[in-house]
Amino acid sequence: xxxxxxxxxxxxKVENLSKKFGDFTAVDNISFQVKQGExxxxxxxxxxxxxxxxxMLTTLLNxxxxxxxxxxxxxxxxxxxxxxxxxxxxxxxxxxxxLTAYENMEFHAVLYHVEKEERKxxxxxxxxFVSLWDRKNDLVKTFSGGMRRRLExxxxxxxxxxxxxxxxxxxxxxxxTRIHMWEYIKKLNKEENMTVFFTTHYMEExxxxxxxxxxxxxxxxxxxxxxxxxxxxxxTNSLEEAFLKLTGKSIRDESAKSIDRMRMGRKV
Amino acid sequence: xxxPIYVMWLRQIKRYTRSKSRMIGSFAQxxxxxxxxxxGFGPIYQKAGGGDYIQFLAPGIIAMSTLFTAxxxxxxxxWDRRFGFLKETLVAPVPRIQIMIGRTLGGATVAFAHGILVxxxxxxxxxKITNPMNIPLALLFLFLIALLFTALGTAVAxxxxxxxxxxxxxxxxxxxxFFLSGALFPLNGLxxxxxxxxxxxPLTYGVNGLRATLTxxxxxxxxxxxxxxxxxxxxxxxxxxxxxxxxxx
Numbered sequence: 001x002x003x004x005x006x007x008x009x010x011x012x013k014v015e016n017l018s019k020k021f022g023d024f025t026a027v028d029n030i031s032f033q034v035k036q037g038e039x040x041x042x043x044x045x046x047x048x049x050x051x052x053x054x055x056m057l058t059t060l061l062n063x064x065x066x067x068x069x070x071x072x073x074x075x076x077x078x079x080x081x082x083x084x085x086x087x088x089x090x091x092x093x094x095x096x097x098x099l100t101a102y103e104n105m106e107f108h109a110v111l112y113h114v115e116k117e118e119r120k121x122x123x124x125x126x127x128x129f130v131s132l133w134d135r136k137n138d139l140v141k142t143f144s145g146g147m148r149r150r151l152e153x154x155x156x157x158x159x160x161x162x163x164x165x166x167x168x169x170x171x172x173x174x175x176x177t178r179i180h181m182w183e184y185i186k187k188l189n190k191e192e193n194m195t196v197f198f199t200t201h202y203m204e205e206x207x208x209x210x211x212x213x214x215x216x217x218x219x220x221x222x223x224x225x226x227x228x229x230x231x232x233x234x235x236t237n238s239l240e241e242a243f244l245k246l247t248g249k250s251i252r253d254e255s256a257k258s259i260d261r262m263r264m265g266r267k268v
Numbered sequence: 269x270x271x272p273i274y275v276m277w278l279r280q281i282k283r284y285t286r287s288k289s290r291m292i293g294s295f296a297q298x299x300x301x302x303x304x305x306x307x308g309f310g311p312i313y314q315k316a317g318g319g320d321y322i323q324f325l326a327p328g329i330i331a332m333s334t335l336f337t338a339x340x341x342x343x344x345x346x347w348d349r350r351f352g353f354l355k356e357t358l359v360a361p362v363p364r365i366q367i368m369i370g371r372t373l374g375g376a377t378v379a380f381a382h383g384i385l386v387x388x389x390x391x392x393x394x395x396k397i398t399n400p401m402n403i404p405l406a407l408l409f410l411f412l413i414a415l416l417f418t419a420l421g422t423a424v425a426x427x428x429x430x431x432x433x434x435x436x437x438x439x440x441x442x443x444x445x446f447f448l449s450g451a452l453f454p455l456n457g458l459x460x461x462x463x464x465x466x467x468x469x470p471l472t473y474g475v476n477g478l479r480a481t482l483t484x485x486x487x488x489x490x491x492x493x494x495x496x497x498x499x500x501x502x503x504x505x506x507x508x509x510x511x512x513x514x515x516x517x
Contacts (some may be wrong), residue, residue: 059358061516090356095352095353096279097351098282098286103282107275107278110271111271111273111357112360139286258316
C-alpha cells in the first residue's frame, strides 16, 4: 500500500503508559504515536489491553502511570478539550434500548453539536447506509445483534471528529457489511483527513486498511511499524502469519471479565 | 448548552412514559398505602384526637411517591452503566455537569408529575386541599423534593457499579427517609435518637411544607422548611454533580 503524506501534527502521543487494577497490570509501560491523518491498528490477542488503552485515551479511565496526549491535550486533566476531538464506536453495546434507532442517532448528534439541518441529512444517509432506515422508528430493544452493531457504527459516524476510535467495530457483522463499512471509513480518512485508531481481530482488515500498527501481548507492545515492514521483518507472507508468529498460538482468556469483577469487588 | 441538557431531559421523560409496567407499578404503591393506611389507621387516629387521618396522610403519600420515583430515576445511572449507554454520554464533548443537570431535571420532572397525579388520586379517596391559594407554594415544595432526591439517587448511583447494591439503597436509604419523615405519623414524642434522625432528614421539611400548604395545618416555620429544602437541594445537587463527573468506566 502506498504511504500517504502524513501531517506532522501528532494525533496521539503515549509514553510509558501503565494501568493497574489492584495487583493486575493490564497495560504495562507502553509507548506509541499516531500521526494526524493516519489509520492506526492496535492488535493483540484477547485481554484487557486494547479496550483499557482506548478507555484511558477517551477520558473514561484514569491511568496509573505515564503520559498521554490527544491532540496535545491530557485525557486525565483536560477531559473536555480531549472530548472535543474524538468520536468512538465502543466494543460493547452503548445504545439506549428504550429509544428508537432515530432517537439514538438524533440524541447523539445533539450531544456532538451537529447543526439541525445537517443532522437530518446525515442521519438519513447513514441509516440508509447501514440499511436501517425502514426501522428508524422501532425501539432498539427489538433489534438483533447485527442491527445494533450497524446502528452503533452509523451513530459513531454522525459527527466528524479529528480522530475516530473504533474498538472491534466489525465484530458480529457479515463480510458484506464489514467491507462496506471499512470503505466508508477509508473514504472519510482520505477526504476529511480523519485519523482512525482501531482494534480488530480480523487481520486482513488491519492489513488492508491500516497504515501503521502496533501488536500488543500481555500488556506490552511487542512490535510496531508499517504493515509491510512487520510482515517483512517476521519473514512471513501475511499479517495473520506475522501476528501468530509474534504472539504464539496459545489461546488467551478473555480476562476483561475477571478484571471487571475485581474492580467491582474493589469499589463496592 | 441547551441542546444537550434538553435531550438528556427528554430521554428521561421518554423512558418513563414508554415503560407501562413501571408506570402502573409506581401508581399501585401510593394507592395501596392510601387505602391500607388511610382506612386501617383512620379510626385509631381519630380516636386519639388527631382528626381526619386522610388529610394528614395524603401529603405524606404524595411526598413518598415523589421520593420513590425520584430516587429510582436517579439510580438509573447504574442501569445505564450496565447497558452501556452511560459511556456514550460520558465521552460526548459536553461538560458532564450538563449531562448531570439534564438527567436530574428529567428525573425530577417525572417524579414531580407523579406526585401531582397521586395528589389527584388522593382527592378521590377524600383528600381536600383547604387553601387553593397555597397550591403554587405546595408545587414548589413538591418540585424541590423531586429534585433533591433525583440528585441524591444520581450521587449514590455514581459510586455503584452493580444492581446488587439496590436492596441496600432501598433498605438503608429510601425506607428510613420515608418512614422517619413524618409522612405516616406525627413526629411527636419520639425517642431521642430517632428524633435526631428526623431532624436531619430533608424529607421531614418537605413533608412539613407540603402538609402546611395543602391542608393549612401549622403555618409556622413554613419559610424555614422552604429554606432548608432549597439549601439541601443545592448541596446535594453539587455533590451529585461532583460524583457524576468523577465516574470511571
